[in-house]
Amino acid sequence: MNTHEIDPPKVSPPRLSKEWPEFTDKLAAALKKLKEDHYLIVVVKGTNQYVQFAAQGSFGLRAETTANAYRAKREQLTEQQMAQLIEAGWGPPTGTPSQSTPENDPDGSPNFYVDFPAPPAYAEIARLAVTTLSEILRVPYPGFLEYEAFDDKRNSLVLPGLGLKRAERGNRPAPAVLAKRLLAIMREVTGVAELAYDKDGDIGIRYGSLAVFVSRVGNPPHIQIYAPLVMDVKESPRLHARLNELNACDSCVRLFHSRGVISAVTNIPADPLMTEHLSIVLRHFCKIADGIDELLSAEFGGTMHYPGDMPSLLKH
Numbered sequence: 150m151n152t153h154e155i156d157p158p159k160v161s162p163p164r165l166s167k168e169w170p171e172f173t174d175k176l177a178a179a180l181k182k183l184k185e186d187h188y189l190i191v192v193v194k195g196t197n198q199y200v201q202f203a204a205q206g207s208f209g210l211r212a213e214t215t216a217n218a219y220r221a222k223r224e225q226l227t228e229q230q231m232a233q234l235i236e237a238g239w240g241p242p243t244g245t246p247s248q249s250t251p252e253n254d255p256d257g258s259p260n261f262y263v264d265f266p267a268p269p270a271y272a273e274i275a276r277l278a279v280t281t282l283s284e285i286l287r288v289p290y291p292g293f294l295e296y297e298a299f300d301d302k303r304n305s306l307v308l309p310g311l312g313l314k315r316a317e318r319g320n321r322p323a324p325a326v327l328a329k330r331l332l333a334i335m336r337e338v339t340g341v342a343e344l345a346y347d348k349d350g351d352i353g354i355r356y357g358s359l360a361v362f363v364s365r366v367g368n369p370p371h372i373q374i375y376a377p378l379v380m381d382v383k384e385s386p387r388l389h390a391r392l393n394e395l396n397a398c399d400s401c402v403r404l405f406h407s408r409g410v411i412s413a414v415t416n417i418p419a420d421p422l423m424t425e426h427l428s429i430v431l432r433h434f435c436k437i438a439d440g441i442d443e444l445l446s447a448e449f450g451g452t453m454h455y456p457g458d459m460p461s462l463l464k465h
Contacts, residue, residue, distance in 0.1 A: 169283050172291040172312070177275035179308045180210070186301035189308070191278065192316055193288055194295050195416040196224060197367035200278040210269040213260040214281050216242045221366035222349075223375045223414055227407050233285045234261050238277055289400075327365055330422055331372065335363060338428045351375075357439040360454060363431070370419040372427065374434045378404075378442035379411040382451035391448065395441070401430065402437045410454075411445055413438040 176191070183189060185206030192199040197219055203211045214234065217225050226234075235241055243249050243257030265274055282288045297316040298306035307315070328346070335352050336344050344352055351362040359376045366373045382388065384406060392404045392411070402415050415434050417426060442453050 165283050166290045168291050169279055173272075173275045173279045175311050176278060177271040179311050180204075180269070180271045180274055182308065182310075183210075183298075187298070187306060188300070189296065189298045189306075190316075191282070191294055191296050191311075191313070193282070193286065194293055195367070195371040195418055197221065198224065198286055198288075200281055202274070202278075205267075207267050209267040210265045210274065211258075211262060212265065212274055212278065213258055213262045214239060214278075216260045218242065218246050218259050221364075221373060223373060223412070224366070225407065230285055234281065237280055237285065239263055239281070324365070324370070327370060327419055327422065331363070331365060331419075334422065334424045334427055337424060338431060356435040358442055358453065359435060359439050361431075361435060361438075365419060371416050372419050372422065373414060373416050374431055375412060375414045376434075376438050377410050377412045377454040378438065379446045379449070379451040380454055381409055382406065382411050382445075382449050383409075385449075388449055391445070399437055402434055404441070409451075411442075411449075411451070413441065 179189065180202060183202065183204035185204055187204045188202065190199050190201040198215050200212060200214045203213075205211060220226065231241075239261035240258075240263060242259050242261060243254055244259060246259045248254060249257045249259040263274075263277070282294070288294065291313070295314045295316045296308065296311055298308050300306060305315075332344065332346065332352060335354075336342055339354055341354070344354070347353055349364075351364045353360060353362050355361070359378075361374065361376045363372065363374050365371075388406060388411075392406060395404050402413050404411065404413050406412075413434070415430060417430050445451075446453050
């Protein structure tokens with residue numbers, strides 16, 4: 150056992166961008182402009198992580214943030230994050246998406262949620278949303294966000310005061326078309342003609358000591374590149390401090406610890422999906438992640454996740 154585990158150092162809170170307070174004010178102002186049956190969704194680009202708001206007139210305003218039922222398996226909230234959401238003021242999900250429908254559970258939600266009575270405290274709502282994004286979901290900067298706003302007839306609403314890019318909801322490729330294109334690009338990039346999806350919907354390859362999985366996740370869809378690095382690692386403040394330190398070195402590849410496994414992940418937009426873009430990101434991801442598994446295993450113990458019978462390497 151590593152003796153440093155006995156007396157781990159205290160971990161400082163995440164450093165927050167100076168832009169978050171200004172964005173909090175912008176969000177509060179945008180929420181104030183919503184009329185009854187208007188909706189605003191603030192999304193972390195390339196993911197299914199969001200905070201969303203529904204203006205309900207004399208009944209106030211409901212806010213929600215994504216629960217695990219709507220997250221890809223590699224974007225699942227940890228127990229610590231779920232506890233932080235509840236501590237911040239969110240109510241826990243009251244059921245699954247099939248259970249907590251408006252008909253079966255009109256006062257609940259499959260997401261984390263809060264109902265604010267009329268007149269809504271817009272500044273308080275905005276602070277909760279920004280705390281969730283910046284401190285719990287660890288979004289580094291408001292520029293990582295985009296938004297969608299619409300009325301009950303799905304007519305788009307424009308909120309320029311937010312200072313965010315509007316999410317593009319145009320002519321997305323059908324899931325089957327996107328799946329076919331992703332597989333064709335992966336075969337071209339790796340030079341492995343026999344690549345195929347596994348039972349989990351992943352395309353798996355081997356790179357050095359890594360098992361790397363590429364898949365389509367989220368709504369709007371994006372491409373996720375994921376690699377489990379070290380298994381059976383005990384959670385500790387020292388571990389989180391080390392992962393934060395490594396994450397600060399590269400904005401593309403994110404390291405995280407969940408359910409005893411240290412993993413690496415990155416995301417790119419699925420629309421448009423371009424061969425050169427995926428190739429560059431995949432190669433960068435593999436070069437960064439390969440070797441980090443040995444480093445972290447040496448520092449924190451655990452078992453390295455060696456790939457099994459998988460197609461090997463990318464083309465040079």
